[in-house]
Amino acid sequence: MALNFHQLHIFFTVADRGSFSAAAQALHMTQPAVTMQVQSLEDYFGTKLLLRSTKRIELTEAGRALMPFAQQSIALIRETDATMSKFTRQLKGRLQLGASLTIGEYILPRLLGPFGQEFPHISISMKVMNTGQIMEEILNHQLNFGLVEAPVNHPDMHMEAVMSDELKLIVPAAHPLADRKDVMLEEALAYPFVLREQGSGTRLVMEELLRERQLDPSKLNIVMELGSTGAVKSAVEAGVGVSFVSASSVKHEVALGLIKVVPLMDARFKRQFFSIYLKSALLPISAVTFLTFLRERDLQQWL
Template identity: 75%
Template sequence: MAHNFHQLHIFFTVAEKGSFSLAAGALHMTQPAVTMQIQSLEDYFGTKLFIRSTKRVELTEAGRTLLPFARRSIDLIRETDISMSKFTHMLEGRLHLGASLTVGEYILPRLLGPFGQEYPHISISMKVINTKQILEEVLNHQLTFGLVEAEVNHPDLHTEAVLSDELKLILPKDHPLGRFDKVPVDELREYPFVLREQGSGTRRVMEEELERAGCEVSSLKIVMELGSTGAVKSAVEAGLGVSVLSQSSLKHEAALGVLQVRDVEGVSFARSFHAIYLGSTLLPISAVTFLTFLRERDLSQWL
């Protein structure tokens, strides 16, 4: 066939973005190169696929017919890469990814060593920022993909769960709530809270689950908002309040007995960490291999 997957990918991205220039930015190509590939595809089919205007391009009837086939071809390539990634052990390259604070500070550092032993020629550069910032940088093409603490719903993004986690209520040593094995929800309103900042995935999950259990976040005594999990733990240890954090970030303090860890009665803070990337983006095979490693391995041996 004269046309190829690359041209279908370009066609799909132009259709999704509604613009040759925006598609060129997303694909890291020049606009003339995008135009040339679309013209080549139109020449092959013998029909126009887009109606060009000064503001936006629109699909012709032929373009609308082709669109679902292009989408299926992209999905098929993604599935192929995932299936084949487990056999590729001599990959080389550098991964640039964004990780939200809990993932970047407490989860991935324990996994990068085992991954590096299996794929020694792949190096990883990780930017640790909060979920809101990762979302913005992925959308602006500053990050290829990100790992975040809460599910993200955005029409331009592909989101998939790759890791499991659970949040726990943490208390200072000898705190009154420590008398409960499972702390009643109503008791939470009686004590000051130290929380992660707005935009944090941990904060979002905590708020959603408490409100689902009938505890309005506005009824909590929030005395402090801090920009990192470590800062929150230190504040709780100092007796400034209680908080809700990922259990994966609490192993050291719980083992030393400087913090108490409790469940909240009738509330499940179970969650998944999600990989997010642009729906029109095909990840490099090294990135697919890394995500497959997270999805399919028994990570408990390292966490």
């Protein structure tokens, strides 16, 4: 019997999840199949790797020694897939992903066309929802991966920056700042604001960037909180207040003269968009290809 990656991946997932049942769920396998593969790996090495108990499995000394190699093998397979995806043009399959609201409504629709032209045999199914819902569906194995606007902190989740973006100050067309060449940040913050709801990726990033400049987000005069970027833009257009939104989300309104983007003289609100997926998961090659496309293409030509 030869050592194989599949068994190392299963062993790592069992150790990482702490039980055979949790690993079986994560790997979409039956629990007996997971147990059999770990036993085969133990037979190969001639030693026990895991100690089974009623509460949680524990690694033996041999298991602890094997863990970093199993982890490295997973990383190597991911790196191999990413490298080889650049040479693949005849991929077939269905790609399921979740995207937070700004990404799903304004960014990805402009990128899916160019991606589809390059990889015409990959069909994409995208769910647009908030970051918390995306994480929940990934953890429940309903989605392969997600694209979100703010960093996430979860012990089971791998996170990687794949795109960049910039938040811009937008004001109504008749606003006192509308015809200004630029404006100081603190001057802009004195006006009433329309913002996304608490917990949205855009809101989290904006508040964090303000804190980095020693400004307290709670001091903003927030006159309205809304559940989508589209609603925020409509409120700004109607003169309710000003806001910070992704530059890609207001091109249409700016072109029509409905909203003005006012450059900030002393600040730039740059941010990253992140891909997230389970640490124990190996993404299908279609997903790896899509993420490689996002990382390595000049996306601004389409945005």
